[in-house]
Amino acid sequence: MKKIFLLIVIFAAIASCSKPSKRYHLEAEVISVEAPRRLIVVKHGDIPGLMPAMTMQYSVADPKQIEKLQPGDKITADLVVSEDKGQLENITLVSKGNGTPSGISQHIPEKGDLVPDFILTNQNGRLIHFHDFRGKVLLVTFIYTRCPLPDFCPRINENFRQIQTQLLATPNSQAHTAFLSISFDPQHDTPAVLKHYASIYNKPQKGQRPFNWQFAVPSAKDLPEIANFFGLVMQQKDAEIIHSLSTTLIGPDGKIQEWYDSNDWNPSELAQLMLQLSPKAS
Numbered sequence: 001m002k003k004i005f006l007l008i009v010i011f012a013a014i015a016s017c018s019k020p021s022k023r024y025h026l027e028a029e030v031i032s033v034e035a036p037r038r039l040i041v042v043k044h045g046d047i048p049g050l051m052p053a054m055t056m057q058y059s060v061a062d063p064k065q066i067e068k069l070q071p072g073d074k075i076t077a078d079l080v081v082s083e084d085k086g087q088l089e090n091i092t093l094v095s096k097g098n099g100t101p102s103g104i105s106q107h108i109p110e111k112g113d114l115v116p117d118f119i120l121t122n123q124n125g126r127l128i129h130f131h132d133f134r135g136k137v138l139l140v141t142f143i144y145t146r147c148p149l150p151d152f153c154p155r156i157n158e159n160f161r162q163i164q165t166q167l168l169a170t171p172n173s174q175a176h177t178a179f180l181s182i183s184f185d186p187q188h189d190t191p192a193v194l195k196h197y198a199s200i201y202n203k204p205q206k207g208q209r210p211f212n213w214q215f216a217v218p219s220a221k222d223l224p225e226i227a228n229f230f231g232l233v234m235q236q237k238d239a240e241i242i243h244s245l246s247t248t249l250i251g252p253d254g255k256i257q258e259w260y261d262s263n264d265w266n267p268s269e270l271a272q273l274m275l276q277l278s279p280k281a282s
Contacts, residue, residue, distance in 0.1 A: 021082035071096020
């Protein structure tokens with residue numbers, strides 16, 4: 001299913017703790033607003049000394065400043081960058097829009113969507129298919145091993161590890177669940193690189209049967225189709241890939257149950273949901 005999907009490229013600027021915050025003025029168009037979550041997506045021009053023109057999601061210091069904004073509105077704001085995040089302050093409405101944002105055609109994963117039988121190469125150099133996971137509850141996310149931002153790929157990996165730890169409290173949970181971390185950096189993330197990366201996070205507890213947690217990468221040819229299906233957007237910038245987040249819960253029937261476009265989901269709640277969807281629970 002095709003929908004208008006906003007190019008939400010999530011950016012985080014890392015500054016040394018010893019350095020003061022930096023402030024940048026920007027002019028932008030509002031793409032979407034989530035005041036309760038203190039988030040706004042804007043399309044802005046070049047920010048000299050920081051980044052080129054881009055469409056990005058930002059947190060806001062004062063959610064009241066965005067409560068009455070809507071897509072298409074033109075605003076000015078100050079982007080304040082400190083330590084591991086950037087947030088918008090002093091948001092001012094310049095002109096009202098027509099409620100229609102700029103965007104591109106992109107698939108948004110929805111509950112009930114059947115996941116195609118995509119083919120990947122895992123950390124052991126073996127070809128795997130999404131159909132291989134039929135009959136299990138599968139949690140799939142996207143990462144790349146060179147990700148420099150601790151609040152992005154590494155945090156998702158730690159969340160996966162937390163879920164597995166909690167699932168261990170349920171006997172035989174390993175037989176009914178699986179985990180898949182897909183790299184979107186096929187040029188660098190070879191099976192050998194993924195195998196080393198997997199060894200950092202996938203460490204079964206002593207005496208415990210390991211979970212089926214695979215790290216895999218698609219071919220460069222197949223990557224656009226896979227990223228599109230799972231609502232992932234990326235932008236290459238030198239050695240770094242600026243990217244959105246995408247984590248998807250797939251039921252035993254191969255259909256999507258939940259899709260998350262952020263990393264603020266709760267591992268405990270997701271662990272419980274995986275148990276509820278488990279074939280053993282039905």
